[in-house]
Amino acid sequence: MTSILEVCNLKKAFGGLAVTNNVSLSLNPGDRVALIGPNGAGKTTFVNLVTGNLRPDSGMVRLGGETITGLNPMRRVRKGLVRSFQVTRLFQDMTPAEHVALAILQRDGRSTQMLGHFSHMPDVTAETGELLSKLGLHDFASSKVSRIAYGQQRLLEIAIALALRPKVLLLDEPAAGVPQSDTGRIEQALAELPADLAVLMIEHDMDLVFRFARRVIVLAAGEIIFDGSPAEVTKDARVREAYLGSYAYVSSVA
Numbered sequence: 001m002t003s004i005l006e007v008c009n010l011k012k013a014f015g016g017l018a019v020t021n022n023v024s025l026s027l028n029p030g031d032r033v034a035l036i037g038p039n040g041a042g043k044t045t046f047v048n049l050v051t052g053n054l055r056p057d058s059g060m061v062r063l064g065g066e067t068i069t070g071l072n073p074m075r076r077v078r079k080g081l082v083r084s085f086q087v088t089r090l091f092q093d094m095t096p097a098e099h100v101a102l103a104i105l106q107r108d109g110r111s112t113q114m115l116g117h118f119s120h121m122p123d124v125t126a127e128t129g130e131l132l133s134k135l136g137l138h139d140f141a142s143s144k145v146s147r148i149a150y151g152q153q154r155l156l157e158i159a160i161a162l163a164l165r166p167k168v169l170l171l172d173e174p175a176a177g178v179p180q181s182d183t184g185r186i187e188q189a190l191a192e193l194p195a196d197l198a199v200l201m202i203e204h205d206m207d208l209v210f211r212f213a214r215r216v217i218v219l220a221a222g223e224i225i226f227d228g229s230p231a232e233v234t235k236d237a238r239v240r241e242a243y244l245g246s247y248a249y250v251s252s253v254a
């Protein structure tokens, strides 16, 4: 299968400290990959390098065979490389419907000044309604973000990301901070992501990792120390030492 995302020898140092140290990986359409590793391993930095929020010292990123290393984040989004928006980036006074409509207008290169009139655009309203229903947010479509629960805000991030029609979706701890009672809905949304979408998810919750991922990549001190199946990761001595050893239940899974 042809890779949709290829990352080759990415390097980034902060003040002499190599935070991303020659990282290479590729994703295929339909991949479900968890990126795990101890705090400070360089997971977020790696994602920022891939999305263009940070510039690498060296290395290359290719999407669908095209080199995108020099593109800014918005141009990468337009080409299908999308990360979940962070809750902190949602506009508290806007509604979920407005957020999703805005993403659709941006994706289609239509004027976002039309946002105030999107209710008169049947195609945008229909797609917005469909996406919000899919994520179980239809009843809150017209509530201000400040008035909906945190778990629903996190679902809205996924709805916005999907509105951008990604080929590759990078998720940064999609269920973090969500009360246990609401994480099921987020897991359901993750399970229902389009089958051909390549997904890379940074996650610390190992239960979620084992339920979601078909491949696990472990980063430690800026380097990939494991890339393989969830079953194998629990048995890997280096991984246990660097990270998983602290998870008591791992020994019962292995």
Ligand SMILES: Nc1ncnc2c1ncn2[C@@H]1O[C@H](COP(=O)(O)OP(=O)(O)OP(=O)(O)O)[C@@H](O)[C@H]1O
Pocket (backbone or CB within 6 Å): 014, 019, 037, 038, 039, 040, 041, 042, 043, 044, 045, 046
């Ligand atoms: N802009 C920056 N300037 C200097 N150092 C940075 C910068 N961003 C990250 N770092 C350092 O790079 C290292 C990796 O950080 P990063 O946030 O990528 O790790 P992480 O694996 O995502 O951690 P966590 O799981 O805690 O989110 C850390 O030592 C961090 O302090």
